[in-house]
Amino acid sequence: MLSRLPLPPQLDRTITLGAVLAVGVALPYVGVVLVLAAMGTLSVAAVVFWMLAAIIVAGACGAVFSNHVVHAALSLVIAAMGIAGIFLLLASEFLALVQVLVYGGGVTILLLFGLMLTNATEDPLVTDGTQKPFAFGVGLAMGAVIVAAMVGSTWRAGEPMVVPFAELGVRLYRDFGLPFEIASLVLIVALVGAIAIGRRDQDGDVS
């Protein structure tokens, strides 16, 4: 549709689309949040939360609904960054950074490599057409139940506070020594498994 508009070359399609999206969706949202904040209804933290939530949901939607695997993977990065922000809001500095490091640097790269390797840049066609609506329904129901359950229950909320980093280490290594070693075992199993799987191809022929 946009391609047929007589645009000067400066404003090509993608840019226009981006601008339309920004103006049409993001701006009102941000506007509402900011107005609410200005009215004193929302605190700074709440504003940040809503922004991050919007980013996360947008990223997640992109990851889930995009038909292009690379787009999906990149949306995942955006969502992961947002989630890191949420972790920060939840006073978990270390975890936020871990999230950035592992998702931003590791998982995404791995995903991108994987899909470059498999050349599967597009979602294969859904085999039976009923699956998507069905999945949609189930997903929706599931989401509703979870959200209802979580929001509906009453928690005896304690006093939130920053997790001191050094203490985190102390606790991790004093009380969780065994899980920690098990984690290393899990990692090495993953490593060995992945290498074993990947290795077999190197012999060249289809086994």
Next chain:
Amino acid sequence: MTTTTPGQEFETQDLMINMGPQHPATHGVFRMVLQVDGEIVRDLIPHIGYMHRGAEKLAETMDFRQGIGYMDRTEYLAQFNAELSYVMAVEKLAGLEVPERAQWIRMILCELNRLSSHFMFTGAFGTDIGVFGTAFVYSFRERETILDLFEEITGDRLMYAYFRPGGLAWEVTDNFERRVGEVLKSARQGIKDMDGLLTENEIFRARTQNIGIISAADAIDWGCTGPVLRASGVPLDLRKTEPYLRYAEVDFDVPVGQVGDTYDRWLVRIEEMRQSVRIIEQCMAKLQPGPIMPERMPRMLRTPPGEVYLRTEAPRGEFGVYMVSKGGNRPHRLKVRSSCFANLQALKDMAIGSYVADAVAILGSLDIVLCEVDR
């Protein structure tokens, strides 16, 4: 990209990389298509001919004096050597005798040209290996001093047109000996610099050792010449095996490699530069005043019918001129046997199985001049 067919097809679906004709690594307009699996070259398809501009054909329409210019432009890094083959072919056909002084001067200039050409090689090869311009700049610094000397003698920086059938176009300058001494001094420093910059360097060695090995038998079968052949251990140097000019009267060594890899080609060239310096020093000692042209030279040179295949040892190997004359003042057929042409043929054999970066290094180690390949 919609469907990916399963099975064998997938395995053969390697990445095709096209390098050239405009590519920083291809020394001009060479083009190669690499079939790459991961980073490993599985196949290499060379494409040449982007610089095919008919020097042979044009030289067939020119008289012998005019043809010299085309030889310069064909082998534009070793112009004197190219001119030498051409004028010696004419001399051989016409039965001209070249005065001794002219021969010594020719030798000096040819060896200086070999120096400048090898300097070009060291620089370009350094860049192929990935030195950010520095090797190139150092080698051009030395090259520039040599070119300055050439310019003083012949009047042009690149296209000298100085050798003529029978001798030389004109006398060298008065301060020739002093200038050659200066140039040699700076060249020695340059060789030392290049040697110090790269030869011992661990990264350089890791990049070049055992890369692009070609065995002596293969090299001969492919018709490789020059340093490429000698690096494989074949002591074939026309200056020794079929001495021309006065090469039989000077003392020099022919460096020969042992493994035939890229590093050997580098070492051989570095050593050849040292030997060239040695040769020039001896020539300077033997240079006597005298005529530079035969006494009787016809104004317009004509040759009797006949044919000759005259080859000399240019920096890149055997530079041959096959000249068929049917009488008259121009060749009937002129074929330039290019050294790089043959070396380039062997590239495919050398590069398959190596890394992409190695393919570039191997190409660099062949030291091709595209105008000579395509002519």
Next chain:
Amino acid sequence: MAVDARDMAATGTTETQAPAAPPEIAPGVPMPAGPAGPQEHPLEVERLKPVEYLPGKALYRSVLPGILQVPADLVIAASRKSSLWPMTFGLACCAIEMIATYMAHYDLDRFGIVPWPSPRQCDVMIVAGTVTKKMAPAVKLLYEQMPNPKWVISMGACATNGGPYTRYDRVVQGVDKIIPVDVYVPGCPPRPEALLDAFLALQEKIMEDRAATGR
């Protein structure tokens, strides 16, 4: 994928993959009686069509008030002229002199001229050497791939009009037959100083044409 058939025809040797069935040379063609070989091979006519410089228009030319346009032009032109990035693109013997110009003795970097390998980052194309008919499509394509504004320096006799190789019919008689040229440098090869002089001339031209900076 987006390469349409016309592009393919226009550039000929485009395969970057192993060609499926390369055309073989006609089997043992006997010597023809008369002069052989058409001067313009039909396959090549299309490939050697010249390309034009399509000036674009900068937005500021339309939105900025006229009083501001003049200094804007001046500043932009001055910055362009001080930062002419050529493409690493050597064809033949002239390329050696071109390289020499980058090197220590002449040092094009003094003028802010540094070569970049990809046409996307370049402003100037130095056509240094003979443009053969086989090479011409590539030269054209590279020129087209350069972003505006772009300039071409034709270095040496060959690029100017075929030079010593004019009479050979596989050579394009001058690169200006296929792409627009801004500065011609004579010589075979031109000295490095001559190339420097060409850059100075080009800088002058950019400053003079600054009213057309927005192109």
Next chain:
Amino acid sequence: MEHFLGLSGVLFALGFYGVLARRSAILILISVELMLAAVSINFITFATYLDPERFTGVIFAIFAITIAAAEVGLALGIVLRLFRDRGTSNVDAADELKW
């Protein structure tokens, strides 16, 4: 606190939908990552609000991320394997159990 939990619920549902609706193994993997991230949010929320002195949830979240990473590595290996054998990353093609 409810907001965080709600957000994580939404994320989880989205991921769940992705797992069900997608056919490309890599996309499924991405959806699983989303679900795991949702779980992490929950962990931390609970840790911060319900257990701020001992923050066991945070440590659990670390382990969760660890497992997520390991899982991606391994799963991608399997996808790769699948792709090499079947030439597709469609999970439906892998429904026969023989390799």
Next chain:
Amino acid sequence: MNAELFGSQVNVWVDALVRVLIIVGMMTVVVMGLIWFERKIIGRFQMRLGPTRTGPFGLLQSVADGLKLVAKEDVRPKNADPWVFELAPYFVFVPTFLMFVAVPFAFGFQVRVLELGLFYVLAVSSVSIVGWVMAGWGSDNRYAMLGALRAAAQAISYELPLVMAMIAVAMVAGTLNLQEIVLGQSRLPNIVLQPLPAFIFFTATLAELNRTPFDIPVGESEVVGGPFVEYSGIRWSMFFLAEYAAMFILALLGSAIFLGGWAWPMGEQWGASWQLLLTTVKAGAFIFLIFWVRSTLPRMRVDQLMGFSWKVLLPFGFAQIMVNGFILVNGWPAVTSGVLLGTTSLAGLFAVGWIVQRSVSRPRPRPVMMARSEAAQ
């Protein structure tokens, strides 16, 4: 919420904004200066002059370049994926810019003192790899693709040694807070205690910056400029800018964690401007070293590069950490531990050097000379 800015109390928002603005200005100037500096320095290494004609000493060269690039057409290839192609510069530039937040320039002269500063820098910097891969994948070009893959593989491979080096320092310093790490070195810079990690850090920095000898992702003679072949004009300059900004930051970081930043040798005694100068000089020396290496060394090959990281640097990094741990956990007096740390680390460094030497120095005689008689038979 208030924070202290230039001795006065201001709102944290204002404070953050002002500090970020200062950083923006500084980054622009420093990056431009760096580009000029590089051209001059490399020019000198190559016995030429570098830019001289744009402004005095060519100082305005970077300005001209920048302006020209802004006023240059910005081409997007037809086949490129529009979104990925357009968004890649953000993904490269923003993380790099974010790294500035934690890096110390002088006491109190940094945007924020983060408790996990070192880890923060690491985490944020890893994001920009995604941008590289996006650029490479999005431009639908073989060289870009290959370059991006190489860049990603190289960046992830060298990130681990980088982490190891940082952890080793953090162990010695006992904190991840960059300000405290710097302060802790007011007596002795860490490079004395930890030469091996310093070496690893330098090497990994070169690799992360894609500088020679680790510039295979952008190697001209192979992939013509790597992931950015298809980028032109301003978008390309964003990558360029990010690259130099990253170099500056990593140099600052290196000087902070190994060379003692603003603290060594004078501790807190000197004023902020002197500390700033000290930092600049140290970072400048670091950058000079980068340029020097760049103008000297050849490029490594991809397998050698990977092998060097995984087979040499990483094991040595592990070993260093374990040794550090062993020395520190015993709670020996500071001098003993210090001497032990320094000597073991130095020994490790020599071991690395020896391995490098060993890996290529099989006996390799010069070419055999054929004297006249032999050659002529």
Next chain:
Amino acid sequence: MTTEDATAAPSLDGTIWAEVDRALSGITASGEPSVQDVIVHIPRDEIVRGLRALKTDAALTFDYLRCLTCVDNEDEGMDVVYMLYSTEHRHNLTVKTHLDATDLHLDTATTVWRAANWYEREVMEMFGVRFRNHPDPRTLLMPEDITDTFPLRKDHPLAEIEVMQGEGMAFPSGEGE
């Protein structure tokens, strides 16, 4: 080939012709002296056999193909020329084979020396000589799809100079000759 001036060219005595003659027994070859190397004429049908004999003969071992090219003698047909060298015995030989203008076919020498590959491709596209059983009969120097132009033949015309100097005036024909 025109006959040699007896005084200008050395005779065949004392050259390797005797050896060659022996090696080429069974092949109708004839020798001819020239100013440099001995020239051996071999008929085209026997050329590969002859070349292989020259390569494998123990006393000759011409294992190195220096050059392979073609001479266009217009109506008299073409000569394909092989320059051979022996790295072992260090001697040279030129082999020539004649092709009629009406039938430019020849067997490939790539089976003898791999080096012949590109040389033959070049001769193929430049002169239109077809080498039978050549492993890779594509063009080498010309664009891949132009296979019917043979620029090095004598009858292939030179291009006209398109722009002559001189203020818009046509170049006075005949003056430049």
Next chain:
Amino acid sequence: MKVWGVLEHLVSGSLDALFANYLAVLIAAAFGFILVLSALIGSRLLAPFSEERNKGTTYECGMLPIRRAATNVGVRFYLYAILFIIFDVEAVFIFPWAISFISVGLVAYYEMVVFVGILAAGLAYAWKKGALQWQ
């Protein structure tokens, strides 16, 4: 309003400093974004734009590309990526350890020795299996 009370609570007290710190990060991120955006807008304003027929073609050293570039690459890169992610996660564990191992004491040290030992074994396995090799 009870919910917001909790959130308010979050940013007060002990969380204050942390929040203020990362506020700067947020601002910096926004600024970086704006920088790039403004540069792009500036370029749109100042730069000429034209559409030539072949300008958009992919650069391939002067040749026209035939196939899309996106194609599978060597499995080698992928193996490195897997290795990386494993060790990256491991680094995540080492960071807290590096700060706190002294206070925990030798136990933590030996825990880490075992941990690193296991992973080193993994590296050795990969090494031996040739995952670090190219050919």
Next chain:
Amino acid sequence: MKGLLRSMGVTLSAFMRKPVTREFPETHRELPERDRAFPLLLWDFEQTEPFCTGCHACERACPVECMTVLMKDNPNHKSAGGDSTRRKIIDKFWIDYGRCMRCNICVEVCNFDAIAMNNTWSGHEMSVYDRADLVQDLPQLLSESRGGELKAWRAP
């Protein structure tokens, strides 16, 4: 590691040396006497006319055919009442510097020593915006020599 350090040493020593750059537009290095820029016609100061008689020798010998010579009867010849010994003199002369390959042949074949290679810097700084400007006509070819700046060198 030793080799790396040695390489670094080499570059460092180069860093310490003086740059070799010749700053071109400001400083011109001295050209050698034999420098060949482009052919120029020489001016006979004694007769105040060009040396060239328009004999076409150079035109015929030029390998790239970049010269055009038109001769005319010398109006200044003795028979016409002038004091010149040249019966014929050059009327129009063009050299296309754009095609000239600076081969020196025209100088060598000229029997009248009427043409020489420019060996000054003006011969090298000839960049133009239009290639037609590279075709030099008689006044242009003579101007250098007429101005007396040309110290023509010819082969001994």
